Amino acid sequence: xxxxxxxxxxxxxxxxxxxxxxxxxxxxxxxxxxxxxxxxxxxxxxxxxxxxxxxxxxxxxxxxxxxxxxxxxxxxxxxxxxxxxxxxxxxxxxxxxxxxxxxxxxxxxxxxxxxxxxxxxxxxxxxxxxxxxxxxxxxxxxxxxxxxxxxxxxxxxxxxxxxxxxxxxxxxxxxxxxxxxxxxxxxxxxxxxxxxxxxxxxxxxxxxxxxxxxxxxxxxxxxxxxxxxxxxxxxxxxxxxxxxxxxxxxxxxxxxxxxxxxxxxxxxxxxxxxxxxxxxxxxxxxxxxxxxxxxxxxxxxxxxxxxxxxxxxxxxxxxxxxxxxxxxxxxxxxxxxxxxxxxxxxxxxxxxxxxxxxxxxxxxxxxxxxxxxxxxxxxxxxxxxxxxxxxxxxxxxxxxxxxxxxxxxxxxxxxxxxxx
Amino acid sequence: xxxxxxxxxxxxxxxxxxxxxxxxxxxxxxxxxxxxxxxxxxxxxxxxxxxxxxxxxxxxxxxxxxxxxxxxxxxxxxxxxxxxxxxxxxxxxxxxxxxxxxxxxxxxxxxxxxxxxxxxxxxxxxxxxxxxxxxxxxxxxxxxxxxxxxxxxxxxxxxxxxx
Numbered sequence: 001x002x003x004x005x006x007x008x009x010x011x012x013x014x015x016x017x018x019x020x021x022x023x024x025x026x027x028x029x030x031x032x033x034x035x036x037x038x039x040x041x042x043x044x045x046x047x048x049x050x051x052x053x054x055x056x057x058x059x060x061x062x063x064x065x066x067x068x069x070x071x072x073x074x075x076x077x078x079x080x081x082x083x084x085x086x087x088x089x090x091x092x093x094x095x096x097x098x099x100x101x102x103x104x105x106x107x108x109x110x111x112x113x114x115x116x117x118x119x120x121x122x123x124x125x126x127x128x129x130x131x132x133x134x135x136x137x138x139x140x141x142x143x144x145x146x147x148x149x150x151x152x153x154x155x156x157x158x159x160x161x162x163x164x165x166x167x168x169x170x171x172x173x174x175x176x177x178x179x180x181x182x183x184x185x186x187x188x189x190x191x192x193x194x195x196x197x198x199x200x201x202x203x204x205x206x207x208x209x210x211x212x213x214x215x216x217x218x219x220x221x222x223x224x225x226x227x228x229x230x231x232x233x234x235x236x237x238x239x240x241x242x243x244x245x246x247x248x249x250x251x252x253x254x255x256x257x258x259x260x261x262x263x264x265x266x267x268x269x270x271x272x273x274x275x276x277x278x279x280x281x282x283x284x285x286x287x288x289x290x291x292x293x294x295x296x297x298x299x300x301x302x303x304x305x306x307x308x309x310x311x312x313x314x315x316x317x318x319x320x321x322x323x324x325x326x327x328x329x330x331x332x333x334x335x336x337x338x339x340x341x342x343x344x345x346x347x348x349x350x351x352x353x354x355x356x357x358x359x360x361x362x363x364x365x366x367x368x369x370x371x372x373x374x375x376x377x378x379x380x381x382x383x384x385x386x387x388x389x390x391x392x393x394x395x396x397x398x399x400x401x402x403x404x405x406x407x408x409x410x411x412x413x414x415x416x417x418x419x420x
Numbered sequence: 421x422x423x424x425x426x427x428x429x430x431x432x433x434x435x436x437x438x439x440x441x442x443x444x445x446x447x448x449x450x451x452x453x454x455x456x457x458x459x460x461x462x463x464x465x466x467x468x469x470x471x472x473x474x475x476x477x478x479x480x481x482x483x484x485x486x487x488x489x490x491x492x493x494x495x496x497x498x499x500x501x502x503x504x505x506x507x508x509x510x511x512x513x514x515x516x517x518x519x520x521x522x523x524x525x526x527x528x529x530x531x532x533x534x535x536x537x538x539x540x541x542x543x544x545x546x547x548x549x550x551x552x553x554x555x556x557x558x559x560x561x562x563x564x565x566x567x568x569x570x571x572x573x574x575x576x577x578x579x580x581x582x583x
Contacts, residue, residue: 038487048574071445122487124483126485140513142574145573145574154573193508365442387440
């Protein structure tokens with residue numbers, strides 16, 4: 001029996017000719033990532049166990065992105081712990097306020113991760129890098145500590161779900177709509193312990209930003225990872241960024257899949273997830289008219305350049321509706337700068353949006369847009385659990401940047417429409 | 421052998437309700453324990469007794485990778501979690517910190533809140549003393565059992581390095 005793309009990458013990193021679903025293996029790691037919430041805990045575990053050296057200062061990435069610029073004294077202490085550790089161990093990829101971006105937009109942009117890599121990150125959305133044809137998965141702080149100490153970690157080889165994509169997306173339909181639709185189909189534990197393997201002719205129609213968004217939310221279906229094949233768009237994206245030699249893996253013809261889900265991209269409509277689970281999907285049209293108080297456009301899911309452009313195309317010359325607060329967060333400094341260069345920042349500010357420096361802030365109810373009881377947001381983020389963006393009686397509706405921008409203008413959930 | 425009174429929760433208990441992000445800026449276990457389950461059951465942190473057992477439904481611990489979640493549950497006094505299934509990062513994190521968890525859909529469904537339950541983590545045998553029902557959870561594979569027995573992943577790595 002052949003192997004899936006994920007299984008091949010894991011076999012290569014475990015030094016094994018083949019692996020099978022369910023095998024427990026120890027694999028070498030190309031990159032170990034942590035943020036300001038998870039790294040301090042990892043440092044505590046690392047030092048308590050008596051480790052004094054990291055396995056490779058060039059293979060560890062620390063991004064201070066969640067509560068930064070620091071929201072309070074306690075988060076400042078956490079950042080300081082991480083910062084001191086990064087300096088002490090001379091960590092090459094350490095990103096602090098001024099250079100930091102939201103980690104899962106930043107690492108691909110900076111060329112730190114690439115095709116064929118085996119990556120762990122102490123952040124659940126580490127699965128994002130599957131878009132580049134890497135095996136990449138979210139883990140906890142102890143896993144990060146083990147990775148920093150040894151450059152190795154244990155994995156249970158996942159079985160797979162094949163997601164066959166065909167057709168081409170309609171205008172105002174994006175990667176976010178694809179992944180919300182998929183989660184609505186298979187449920188929040190539909191891919192539990194499994195890999196989501198995206199394939200089919202439709203892949204070539206998706207931009208890299210669409211693919212990042214799709215892989216990013218694999219975890220919201222319970223998935224271990226969500227992986228795309230490497231094609232010309234991938235190679236074009238990594239050109240000038242990724243300096244290591246990319247390793248291109250392809251699934252065997254006779255690879256085993258537990259289930260095949262087919263999605264016709266041309267049939268998808270702008271989609272939203274209503275509170276309180278990402279699987280609670282409706283078309284934006286079905287949800288249209290629901291009152292909102294806040295819009296958040298950003299996050300590791302949808303804070304990339306194409307997301308900013310999509311929002312700007314709808315907000316240009318318009319005003320955010322009275323009574324709605326629209327917060328826009330370009331995910332990295334590079335994206336922020338491009339927004340300035342392209343006049344997009346001006347569009348946002350003129351429309352009455354608040355634009356922030358890169359931070360995860362509101363997505364997890366940290367800061368920069370926490371909600372009160374009874375308030376409701378449309379957000380391009382990834383989770384709409386109870387209390388996710390603030391009070392337990394506040395609500396989050398997940399959507400694409402196009403739907404979020406259209407909703408900001410309308411003052412309620414709205415469907416983006418072509419002008420003229 | 422673990423013996424305790426059960427606290428029962430439903431399906432898809434996510435890490436945001438186990439320990440809300442607003443408390444992640446103070447990651448000391450004793451601090452986290454004060455707010456454990458706060459957004460789903462405000463009475464829990466004040467009433468839980470050392471040795472009590474938590475019972476959840478499907479996909480327990482879904483969402484964020486925050487290890488603070490199993491740490492908070494462990495520090496609150498809970499001795500083990502039984503669920504129909506666990507979200508994978510929560511599952512890893514629990515093993516890695518040496519916190520016993522058992523996957524058993526039958527036990528998850530049958531055990532009621534407040535039942536007195538005994539758990540043998542080595543064999544996976546779960547006994548509901550209140551109803552007399554007995555369940556078999558699948559025990560950990562030997563490799564994972566070794567990590568849990570070492571007290572977590574880092575002590576395990578240290579032991580391995582020492583050899």
